[in-house]
Amino acid sequence: xxxxxxxxxxxxxxxxxxxxxxxxxxxxxxxxxxxxxxxxxxxxxxxxxxxxxxxxxxxxxxxxxxxxxxxxxxxxxxxxxxxxxxxxxxxxxxxxxxxxxxxxxxxxxxxxxxxxxxxxxxxxxxxxxxxxxxxxxxxxxxxxxxxxxxxxxxxxxxxxxxxxxxxxxxxxxxxxxxxxxxxxxxxxxxxxxxxxxxxxxxxxxxxxxxxxxxxxxxxxxxxxxxxxxxxxxxxxxxxxxxxxxxxxxxxxxxxxxxxxxxxxxxxxxxxxxxxxxxxxxxxxxxxxxxxxxxxxxxx
Amino acid sequence: xxxxxxxxxxxxxxxxxxxxxxxxxxxxxxxxxxxxxxxxxxxxxxxxxxxxxxxxxxxxxxxxxxxxxxxxxxxxxxxxxxxxxxxxxxxxxxxxxxxxxxxxxxxxxxxxxxxxxxxxxxxxxxxxxxxxxxxxxxxxxxxxxxxxxxxxxxxxxxxxxxxxxxxxxxxxxxxxxxxxxxxxxxxxxxxxxxxxxxxxxxxxxxxxxxxxxxxxxxxxx
Amino acid sequence: xxxxxxxxxxxxxxxxxxxxxxxxxxxxxxxxxxxxxxxxxxxxxxxxxxxxxxxxxxxxxxxxxxxxxxxxxxxxxxxxxxxxxxxxxxxxxxxxxxxxxxxxxxxxxxxxxxxxxxxxxxxxxxxxxxxxxxxxxxxxxxxxxxxxxxxxxxxxxxxxxxxxxxxxxxxxxxxxxxxxxxxxxxxxxxxxxxxxxxxxxxxxxxxxxxxxxxxxxxxxxxxxxxxxxxxxxxxxxxxxxxxxxxxxxxxxxxxxxxxxxxxxxxxxxxxxxxxxxxxxxxxxxxxxxxxxxxxxxxxxx
Numbered sequence: 001x002x003x004x005x006x007x008x009x010x011x012x013x014x015x016x017x018x019x020x021x022x023x024x025x026x027x028x029x030x031x032x033x034x035x036x037x038x039x040x041x042x043x044x045x046x047x048x049x050x051x052x053x054x055x056x057x058x059x060x061x062x063x064x065x066x067x068x069x070x071x072x073x074x075x076x077x078x079x080x081x082x083x084x085x086x087x088x089x090x091x092x093x094x095x096x097x098x099x100x101x102x103x104x105x106x107x108x109x110x111x112x113x114x115x116x117x118x119x120x121x122x123x124x125x126x127x128x129x130x131x132x133x134x135x136x137x138x139x140x141x142x143x144x145x146x147x148x149x150x151x152x153x154x155x156x157x158x159x160x161x162x163x164x165x166x167x168x169x170x171x172x173x174x175x176x177x178x179x180x181x182x183x184x185x186x187x188x189x190x191x192x193x194x195x196x197x198x199x200x201x202x203x204x205x206x207x208x209x210x211x212x213x214x215x216x217x218x219x220x221x222x223x224x225x226x227x228x229x230x231x232x233x234x235x236x237x238x239x240x241x242x243x244x245x246x247x248x249x250x251x252x253x254x255x256x257x258x259x260x261x262x263x264x265x266x267x268x269x270x271x272x273x274x275x276x277x278x279x280x281x282x283x284x285x286x287x288x289x290x291x292x293x294x295x296x297x298x299x
Numbered sequence: 300x301x302x303x304x305x306x307x308x309x310x311x312x313x314x315x316x317x318x319x320x321x322x323x324x325x326x327x328x329x330x331x332x333x334x335x336x337x338x339x340x341x342x343x344x345x346x347x348x349x350x351x352x353x354x355x356x357x358x359x360x361x362x363x364x365x366x367x368x369x370x371x372x373x374x375x376x377x378x379x380x381x382x383x384x385x386x387x388x389x390x391x392x393x394x395x396x397x398x399x400x401x402x403x404x405x406x407x408x409x410x411x412x413x414x415x416x417x418x419x420x421x422x423x424x425x426x427x428x429x430x431x432x433x434x435x436x437x438x439x440x441x442x443x444x445x446x447x448x449x450x451x452x453x454x455x456x457x458x459x460x461x462x463x464x465x466x467x468x469x470x471x472x473x474x475x476x477x478x479x480x481x482x483x484x485x486x487x488x489x490x491x492x493x494x495x496x497x498x499x500x501x502x503x504x505x506x507x508x509x510x511x512x513x514x515x516x517x518x519x520x
Numbered sequence: 521x522x523x524x525x526x527x528x529x530x531x532x533x534x535x536x537x538x539x540x541x542x543x544x545x546x547x548x549x550x551x552x553x554x555x556x557x558x559x560x561x562x563x564x565x566x567x568x569x570x571x572x573x574x575x576x577x578x579x580x581x582x583x584x585x586x587x588x589x590x591x592x593x594x595x596x597x598x599x600x601x602x603x604x605x606x607x608x609x610x611x612x613x614x615x616x617x618x619x620x621x622x623x624x625x626x627x628x629x630x631x632x633x634x635x636x637x638x639x640x641x642x643x644x645x646x647x648x649x650x651x652x653x654x655x656x657x658x659x660x661x662x663x664x665x666x667x668x669x670x671x672x673x674x675x676x677x678x679x680x681x682x683x684x685x686x687x688x689x690x691x692x693x694x695x696x697x698x699x700x701x702x703x704x705x706x707x708x709x710x711x712x713x714x715x716x717x718x719x720x721x722x723x724x725x726x727x728x729x730x731x732x733x734x735x736x737x738x739x740x741x742x743x744x745x746x747x748x749x750x751x752x753x754x755x756x757x758x759x760x761x762x763x764x765x766x767x768x769x770x771x772x773x774x775x776x777x778x779x780x781x782x783x784x785x786x787x788x789x790x791x792x793x794x795x796x797x798x799x800x801x802x803x804x805x806x807x808x809x810x811x812x813x814x815x816x817x818x819x820x821x
Contacts, residue, residue, distance in 0.1 A: 004421045005439065006341045006431040013341070021344045028348070038376040042729045048750065058597035113502040114495045115460035117474050122491040125481045128635060135636040136626070206358065213360035217467050217718055218478070218696075220629045225362060230588040230595045232721035236750025239370055239725045247363050254358035286421060286439075287414030366722075374726035385691055385713040469696070469716035482631075482697070 067227030086155025120146030162193030331405025412443030452509030584628030591744015661768030
């Protein structure tokens with residue numbers, strides 16, 4: 001962060017900074033010590049509770065890896081089904097025809113308003129009641145359905161925003177070439193919008209991965225979080241240890257995705273700039289206004 | 300047609316959802332603003348802390364955070380947040396977890412808002428001799444907030460929906476009741492529609508009102 | 521890719537080339553994602569590896585069990601399954617003519633048990649599955665093979681809970697969707713405070729740390745947890761016998777032939793001493809006073 005917000009620091013400011021740093025460190029240390037002490041007192045840090053993860057590959061192979069695979073499977077299917085649907089509805093909302101625009105808008109707004117957990121629970125119950133899906137596969141179907149219904153609506157908005165921010169000249173030039181409306185959309189606008197919105201789409205993948213955990217916690221979908229159940233049942237209810245390990249895995253996976261998304265964004269922006277099309281006229285701001293604001297749409 | 304609702308405290312469950320949302324929204328607004336302040340502060344350690352906090356929290360599923368707050372804070376470290384009945388304890392733990400989670404997104408939104416403030420504003424403020432906290436409090440944040448009403452309203456809507464995760468530790472809010480009802484009653488689709496409608500009623504006005512506010516307060520440049 | 525003002529003729533060529541490039545890129549992306557999709561679908565198809573549990577005349581037999589209840593049915597770190605239900609299922613399968621290696625164990629969640637049987641996903645289910653009228657409308661039961669009771673698990677040094685009524689104002693833990701906690705609150709101790717979690721392990725953590733006073737479910741399951749190495753001596757069963765749970769083996773409605781075979785197998789299991797051995801192996805260390813082996817068809821209400 002640049003120091004636009006504060007002056008270069010003189011001796012007094014530096015001293016003050018050191019004071020703040022020390023106080024902050026002390027406060028943090030107190031909290032850490034308190035947590036550590038509390039956990040140790042309740043024997044949650046006993047080696048016997050953590051040892052399975054470090055001395056053997058068995059818990060990883062038997063519980064975590066299958067759960068991890070299911071998590072990826074659900075997230076993957078959710079994304080690839082939701083993407084085309086999202087593009088369709090995103091375009092639908094931009095249609096010239098009222099009778100396309102309105103229903104598309106209604107559907108998107110509806111699914112954006114309903115919690116994904118409610119969608120999953122409903123899908124699960126509906127599949128159990130009205131279909132003959134294998135009891136093994138049903139949780140996966142239900143989780144993917146819930147994720148698709150929610151995320152396609154979010155992706156629709158991302159695509160719409162992506163198309164709307166494209167320069168008008170794009171559509172106009174294509175029209176001048178005599179392209180039909182569908183051609184303009186499919187071969188001019190959509191490819192560019194998707195490229196520009198790639199970071200947002202990758203960020204959405206983080207949301208999807210996080211939401212698969214709901215399926216494990218509430219819906220018997222055997223993904224990563226649910227693998228804690230048989231695991232802790234085996235190792236003497238070492239729930240704290242199990243949840244910590246699983247949380248770390250989530251952090252690593254999602255951090256990789258987030259980092260990838262922001263790299264992608266920077267790369268796209270640089271590419272754009274190098275072609276010399278940076279918008280002129282706007283005042284220089286404190287930072288680069290973000291293309292994508294992560295607003296915690298999770299769940 | 301709706302007689303399957305009898306015997307269930309539908310409004311009570313949604314009232315819990317509303318309470319969870321309101322308390323968590325206030326809490327995360329405060330904590331999120333503090334985090335955003337730390338993120339741009341002159342103290343490197345605070346910047347590091349805020350960055351690390353946001354990166355860790357937004358990459359963990361909320362479910363894990365909520366279960367942790369119950370299992371770790373309450374069941375292991377025996378914090379009960381001043382309540383002594385399990386129902387109240389769980390409610391407060393859920394609020395705490397929602398605040399911890401949502402604040403990361405409030406912080407991100409605010410930071411993107413700070414980014415939109417023209418440099419000249421900060422420079423002029425410093426030229427007047429304002430200190431960092433004064434620059435932030437009097438000049439930057441007010442403009443930043445006005446720029447991010449829309450993203451913040453999205454955070455609020457997400458928070459409203461996120462409260463459903465509190466059912467993981469047994470808080471009886473809307474989704475908990477819905478699961479109960481689906482197990483006991485036959486009108487599956489109707490139940491789903493009732494709950495979907497409930498959430499539309501809660502989130503749609505939020506979006507519309509804050510969307511209007513956002514246009515109203517936007518800084519014209 | 522963004523256009524700037526150019527001379528009209530150059531503009532046209534530029535548009536044409538840009539459009540060409542973008543469509544090309546799009547095509548590449550589509551092709552790549554199609555390949556990934558195909559790969560994923562193949563992977564899933566291979567992964568599901570379906571055994572026809574319903575037909576029975578094949579080489580394999582699919583049996584529904586629990587995988588997260590020590591002493592009953594548990595998936596151990598080496599990928600094998602242990603527990604009383606598993607032992608019973610293995611014995612029955614052997615009597616039906618299947619070797620241990622031909623058994624495919626499959627987790628059947630409580631809510632899914634009837635559906636799994638009706639659909640033929642499993643040949644039969646031994647998963648702490650108590651016989652009741654509601655379930656008898658959908659499936660048939662062989663057995664019962666164990667008489668369990670709803671009970672509570674408390675810390676070994678806790679002397680304050682001597683009868684179910686003592687649970688008033690105590691913190692009682694159970695898993696989400698189970699009727700045991702509701703049963704206590706409705707009939708025995710209306711002032712008990714309920715905590716629900718997704719799994720029993722979370723309750724045990726709380727019980728161990730004194731944030732929870734009691735954990736309630738079937739005594740067989742509780743005994744299974746209490747006999748785990750880490751917990752021996754830490755917890756005890758209160759022995760309240762609040763309900764009767766007749767564990768039976770669930771099978772497809774109307775399959776009288778299979779029911780008879782399983783009943784015979786269970787009878788044999790009791791008479792040759794395997795039943796006692798299985799009880800001892802799985803519940804022994806918890807000092808669990810099991811009921812004697814139930815007579816086939818004798819359902820204790």
